């Protein structure tokens with residue numbers, strides 16, 4: 001028999017709409033309630049979605065029909081909200097990045113573990129068709145020994161984007177282009193290439209009035225000996241496809257916006273295949289493809305049902321954050337940063 005799980009959403013801004021759409025796509029999920037510090041938007045969101053608007057977090061967490069909580073508040077509040085939800089026994093879907101400091105990430109992972117709830121940190125692009133295929137090729141050894149990677153997010157956000165909410169573009173609540181926009185492909189790079197051991201980086205603020213960087217460049221060396229570059233910008237008009245390119249001794253695969261656009265492997269009969277890149281938030285923050293969020297929520301529900309780890313764990317979210325923070329530290333100090341025990 002299909003068990004339907006009730007979801008609650010905390011924070012009813014831009015990304016909450018994608019969570020609501022993703023929940024609506026799943027036969028075993030139902031949006032029960034939302035809450036936000038702004039009562040008006042929460043009420044409008046609830047009315048549009050046919051669910052309840054609770055006056056505050058405590059009221060949402062008190063509902064027994066809310067079994068899973070999606071944390072869709074500003075990044076620097078993720079752990080604060082999610083720890084309370086974990087203590088209330090709710091399973092957790094936490095938006096990326098896991099939070100903006102490793103201490104906060106550790107508090108969150110610890111609270112989920114102590115409460116025995118399942119925690120997934122959103123990295124929806126792991127569920128994009130091109131990434132699923134690339135990971136399978138890597139696991140099968142089709143690329144040979146890894147040599148070189150490129151993770152590139154050249155996007156465009158106008159100053160109005162940063163001015164649209166006080167938390168955007170701040171160190172305390174958001175982080176810069178790499179922490180917010182680039183972190184997706186940082187996670188994908190680590191997923192595909194394994195743990196990094198050191199990072200050298202330069203970050204700068206080129207085209208916005210913000211305290212954080214709008215442009216980050218890094219060189220990464222992995223435990224395997226392979227190397228990679230990471231590039232993230234919100235100053236690249238008009239915005240380009242997000243791109244991950246992995247080269248091994250047996251060839252190269254290029255993914256753009258979740259689709260494989262080029263594949264040249266020594267074992268292929270026809271060495272080059274191309275397709276169009278997918279939907280993109282290159283210039284529009286709200287243009288997030290809902291199918292991959294839905295796949296990650298479905299994975300969480302399966303993890304709850306079967307007791308397995310979710311595909312993207314709290315530790316995965318922490319690992320991506322550790323790379324972002326190492327990039328920031330390297331840029332700040334002008335030194336190479338080792339990642340060993342972070």
Ligand SMILES: NC(=O)c1ccc[n+]([C@@H]2O[C@H](COP(=O)([O-])OP(=O)(O)OC[C@H]3O[C@@H](n4cnc5c(N)ncnc54)[C@H](O)[C@@H]3O)[C@@H](O)[C@H]2O)c1
Nearest residue numbers: 011012013014015036037038072073074075095096097165
């Ligand atoms: N996975 C993706 O592709 C993706 C895309 C966009 C945003 N995000 C992430 O989602 C999070 C939210 O981003 P957004 O663009 O939706 O922001 P937003 O500003 O549009 O929405 C955030 C909402 O949280 C509310 N809020 C703030 N503090 C709160 C609190 N203490 N309790 C309850 N509600 C509170 C705000 O009033 C606002 O409505 C960020 O962490 C961001 O990195 C992820």
